Ligand SMILES: [Zn+2]
């Protein structure tokens with residue numbers, strides 16, 4: 001049995017590196033450790049159709065405790081700036097929902113690893129805009145796909161990505177509270193970020209290392225060859241993560257089962273327990289005391305009534321063992 005204060009003592013170290021410059025994330029983390037539950041904060045990615053604040057209605061409907069959104073149309077380069085009224089409405093809806101984690105996912109169009117100067121410049125501008133928007137909305141985390149080297153090779157791609165990431169941080173100089181989380185990828189084609197070593201390279205070479213963390217996608221990493229479906233594989237995966245990147249960098253999870261096999265390098269999300277990871281894998285993650293107050297969001301297929309999210313969240317909660325709180 002762990003008390004709330006023990007929880008903070010044992011787990012806050014994962015956030016300590018960034019506690020100082022990401023006070024909002026740290027405050028939310030502490031408040032979540034105090035909520036007297038040892039279950040991670042389960043939630044989902046929600047649509048912002050009808051306005052950014054609408055995402056909170058949707059997450060409330062599925063009883064989610066963490067949320068991910070796009071802060072703009074993810075398939076368009078140009079978007080109008082955020083209006084004051086929009087920001088106000090968003091903050092109000094967030095407050096009503098509670099002291100819970102929200103993250104933004106960046107646009108799918110942005111590839112910071114591209115060596116082409118023109119494409120690079122456009123990506124840097126768009127990514128700086130993503131950081132700024134998250135800053136205006138007071139969202140602590142911006143989750144990004146590390147991008148694709150498009151034939152230049154992994155090393156060159158990582159160098160380019162790190163350089164462009166730093167340029168974007170410089171450009172978005174006012175939004176200093178936003179932390180960027182590099183998402184683990186399946187490694188399809190020339191996509192970067194499928195090996196922990198690649199993420200560690202970016203983190204250690206960036207001038208803004210203290211503002212970088214990792215978002216762990218269960219489907220992507222499984223497709224990349226990290227097997228969390230077995231006890232042995234799970235333990236090896238997170239001990240590798242700890243020694244290569246450090247668990248204090250791990251801030252957020254995407255919970256998706258994988259339609260494709262271990263090491264397939266193909267990114268196809270499946271409903272929890274329906275794919276190749278299976279319930280054993282998710283049970284281990286949900287009962288891992290290291291992730292007791294971490295936000296974990298679903299990115300699984302769903303219809304407008306969000307029935308699938310409700311079912312997936314119910315299933316995930318049922319996997320938590322009863323005797324650990
Ligand atoms: Zn993801």
Ligand SMILES: [Zn+2]
Nearest residue numbers: 219220267269
């Ligand atoms: Zn994916």
